[in-house]
Amino acid sequence: MPEQDEFMNLSKMNFDVSEEQTLILEQVDRACKAFRPIEDRFYLDHKINDQVKPFFAGAHLLGLPVSRKYGDGQGADxxxxxxxxERIGREGTGLRTFFSVHLALGEMTVQHWGNEEQKERILPPATRGDALLAFGLTEPSAGSDPASLKTYFEEKGGKYYITGQKMWISLGSTARYVLVFAYPKGKREGMCGFIVDTQTPGFKAELIQHKLGLPTADTSTLYLDKVEVNKEDVLGPQGKGMSVALSGLMNGRLSVAAGCVGVIQDCLDESVRYAGVRVQHGKQIGRHQLIQRHIGLMSTNLEAAKLLLLKAAFIKQKYEEDPKNNELRDVTDLACSRAKYFAANASFDAANRAVQIFGANGYSLENRPGRHLADTRVTMIYEGANEIMEQKLALGVLGKGFEAYS
Ligand SMILES: Cc1cc2nc3c(=O)[nH]c(=O)nc-3n(C[C@H](O)[C@H](O)[C@H](O)COP(=O)(O)OP(=O)(O)OC[C@H]3O[C@@H](n4cnc5c(N)ncnc54)[C@H](O)[C@@H]3O)c2cc1C
Known part of the structure; x- marks a missing residue:
């Protein structure tokens, strides 16, 4: 059972932050502080924030997990x-989603599955912000069940032609390359992952309007009409698209977990600040015990979510160093799912409590708790909805013989 794996033992983990790590984290903190007023403006105007790419490219943060061999890769563990x-997540789930998609679903997936030619072609411009990456798995009728996707490819004259529709694709309208998953025409097996250049004829993207939250983030529908791709654009082994997609989602879940820990932290910070200045019934509301209950709960969830995150990140690093170890992959997958599941729910709970502490002021998008409440809701849906995570975590304990479906 994966639970028995030596990497699950917390006592063997070392979370000390080295000098080099500290430098990166200070750089992230500075960038986030400088970016806050920009994101605030776009948020209140309900506009896609087109400053994220140039700003964070300028701060050299778009290649954090990429090897230094490629462009502006920082080689962060x-x-x-x-x-x-986590630090970026404090600024909001819209901004953090940009990082999760470009860096985790995009760069990390290409770094893991790409051949050398693909890595040299895609990663340098990606890390410099010259080419954003998106991840196109979901379709109008295929969400939690990606095996049911309808997008297909045909082979003609040594090229592939992809046809289909992808929906709810983050960065879909701004990305230069989208990782698209499709079946061979007329088949329900042999899914392939492709690196699709969005400038190819037949590719169209359309922004999704009227979302519940994430007003600054690009979420799009993609239409592919016989989009031509070369054989060199197949990502990972032919027919192994599902494995590529699932490993991308594992990267994404770690990233979502981290962002949610940031949301809890920001909700707690804002709540503590407000509880210290707002006076009702003759005293700071932080002196009322029912307000203290919210803060005690949030701080406990923060610590629990952060420990699950660090544990998942530590195990993921071991897997990065030993990528052919399938048992370790399964352990990592469970750890990332658990961290994501817990942090997503705890972040929504923290945002809800922070709104309550702020009272009517919490109901205004001018204050951070209300934005977090609207924005972090999506983390219980994307990259594996809560129910899917619950089943996965249960199977980690019960064993695969208890699978409800395969
Ligand atoms: C803002 C946003 C950004 C996104 N970005 C991307 C992206 O960049 N790339 C991408 O590919 N996708 C993206 N998605 C899509 C996201 O990954 C899907 O929404 C998610 O996988 C859930 O699929 P669905 O919405 O079709 O829900 P469904 O799969 O239709 O599920 C509906 C409900 O049924 C439950 N359910 C489904 N199957 C089961 C089951 N077997 N047992 C119990 N309950 C079940 C679900 O948990 C959920 O509660 C994004 C979504 C949003 C909202």
């Missing part, structure tokens, strides 16, 4: 990466 994304 997974613990440093998780702590960096």
């Amino acid at each position: 997974m613990v440093t990466y998780a702590l960096a994304v």
Whole structure:
């Protein structure tokens, strides 16, 4: 059973932050502080924030988990990466989603599965912000069950032609490359992952309007009409697209978990600040015990979520160093899912409590708790909805013989 794996033993983990890690985290902190007023403006105007790419490219943060061999790659280990994304998550789930998609679902997936030619072609411009990456798995009728996707490819004259529709794709309208998953025409097996250049004829993207939250983030529908791709654009072994997609989601879940820890931290910080200045019934509301209950609970969830995150990041780093170890992959997958599941729920709970502490002021998007409440809701849906995570975590204990479906 994966639970018995030596990497699950907390006492063997070392979360000390080295001098090099500290430098990266300080750089992230400075960038986040400088970026806050920009994101605030776009948020209140309900506009896609087109400053994220140039700003964070300028701060050299778009290649954090990528090897230094490629462009502006910073070669951060997974613990440093998780702590960096945690800091970004405090700024909001819209901004953090940009990082999760470009860096985790995009760069990390290409780094893991790409051949050398693909890595040299895609990663340098990606790390410099010259080419954003997106991840196109979900379709109108295929969400939690990606095996049911309908997008297909045909082979003609040594090229592939992809046709289908992808939905709810983050960065879909701004990315230069999208990792698209499709079946061979007329088949329900042999899924392939492709690196699709969005400038190819037949590719169209359309922004999704009227979302519940994430107003600054690009979420799009993609239409592919016989989009031509070369054989060199198949990502990972032919027919192994599902494995590529699942490993991308594992990267994404670690990133979502990190961002949610950041949300809890920001909700707690804001709540503590407000509880210290707001006076009702003759005293700071922080002196009322029912307000203290919210703060005690949030701080406990923060610590629990952070420990699960660090544990997942530590195990993920071991897997990065030993990528052919399938048992370790399964252990990592469970750890990332658990961290994501807990942090997503705890972040929504923290945002809800922070709104309550702020009272009517919590109901205004001018204050951070209300934005977190609207924005972090999506973390219980994307990259594995809560129910899917619950089943996965249960199977980690019960064993695969208890699978409800395969
Ligand atoms: C803002 C946003 C950004 C996104 N970005 C991306 C992206 O960049 N790339 C991408 O590919 N996708 C993206 N998604 C899509 C996201 O990953 C899917 O929404 C998610 O996988 C859930 O799929 P679904 O919405 O189709 O829900 P469904 O799969 O239709 O599920 C509906 C409900 O049924 C439950 N359910 C489904 N199957 C089961 C089961 N077997 N047992 C119990 N309950 C079940 C679900 O948990 C959920 O509660 C994004 C979504 C949003 C909202």
